[in-house]
Amino acid sequence: METLPPLNAVRAFEAVARTGGVAAAAKSLFVTHGAVSKQIHLLEDHLGVRLFMREGRQLVLTDEGRRFAEQTQRAFAELRKGVEWVKRRANQTRLVVSVVPSFAARWLVPRLVRFQERHPELELFINATMALADFSDGKVDVAIRYGRGKWPGLFVQPLLAPEYVPVCAPSLIDAPIHDPEQLAQMRLIHDDSHEQWVRWTQMVGTKTVDPYTGIVFDDFNVVLEAVLQGHGVALANRQFVTRELETGSLVQLIPNALCEAGFYFVCDPLRVDRDPVRLFRTWLTHEIQRDADRIRF
Template sequence: MDWREIPSLSALRAFEATARLLSFSKAAAELNVTHAAIAQHVRGLEAEFSESLVVRAGRGIALTHAGERLAARLVAGFGEIANGVQDIRQLGVDRPLTISVTPAFATSWLMPRIGSFWEKHPDITVNISPTYKLVDLAKDNVDMAIRFGDGSWAGCDVEYLTSGDLVVVGHPELINNPNANSMADLVGLTWFFERIYARERRLVVQSEGFDLKSAQVNTLESSDLVFAGVSAKLGVSAITRSLIDHKITSGEFQAVCRLKTDGLGYHIVTRKNFESPSLRTFKKWLHQVA
């Protein structure tokens, strides 16, 4: 196909609407342009084809034989385009959502809450992919990533979801002081850090004036192991507050003190200007429950 031999699509759309509605004014209203713009497009096509496409008929207009032939082809052609667009849109509606999250967020924040989403939206399938690996949203066909950081991911749409503030927690029986509220109450206890966050969280703890060099520190491979160690009364840890609110509320963990991490938190990361109806619904739900 040589597009140089085809008139502008704007002119063809203007004529198709005119032929279907038999009115310049109605075509202009449908396409949200002026009456003069529609007339100019139609006259331009007539000049290009050296054929009359419409003629006056009383107070309205009628199609010539050439106009009827062109209109029939355009109706069929634009109909095929509309069907193709709808097919692709339906693919986005029908296919499952793929959500990339860190294992800790998946286990401690998302899974305890997502039952309410599935109850309200049983028609939307959500595939949850827990991983620490960075993903290419387009290349890996991922609809959304939920990541911890300051929100500075270039080339993506980023929305703040929930706080990244840390809280130092331990088992109530290990801390053995219901009024503990400072780092001084943790002297002599073992610390657990998840490997991927170990360096940053050690720095945050030490910035509070706590000397980790004199403490027993164990670095574990996953957040699940850290949680298990705390639950087993083996040590304490600094964990993102939003991930363990439910354990603090239930009394399984005792919150000792809060460590503020300015500007950090969990964010929704999606492709730029790319949002299917299912993704929009899931994002709205996330914000409601955060």
């Protein structure tokens, strides 16, 4: 089998044939004039024929060079088509999701098997992070963010409106609690800062519960583990602890729920109609409605 010439030499030849000169070819390839000339000589030595000749100050293709130029241009055109096909195929089957860790662990992961069963052709990459995804570099397709939905220039769709309620392990209480003042005798556990408990105590109007006491953790999953271990009472999004409340491993102490901010589906508006993005958004909406129907009935 005949050995193919070096690809760099063929690229240099195709560029000279297309642009009409070594200087222009060097500029299009972002290399030096000398580098292009060297590759042309290398290719001519490999093929054993002259591909260019000079007519005065002008560099022109020989008959062999003209024929080879036509073939290489067709070959590069086909190669470009192949590259574009692979890129399109990758974009059609790959989905990168940036998601708040608590949402990922407590809501998304338990339901993902249903998405995978429905769309086995899609390859999911889940990036659990509090950092806001930068859509400009194309590395992230969609994000699930926590906030108030104000991200200018992006497609934003509300997903969940959290309801934060006080929960604890059943071993911490002897009887149901109905009065917020009773929480003054319990250790508070905080997610990231004291602010949520501050707002909750203000909402219910308690004067005896000090929202600045207790333990602060920087991750809700650790908060939940501490509560399950009986270390105190925490404010938890009811939608994130449904299973624990149903099984009795956690109890809700008081019905008063703090409702603030929310979880949102966010993406570049130019990508919202791409198949993987559209399918994932449709599935999220279906799952949220499914939960709402289950709670209602």
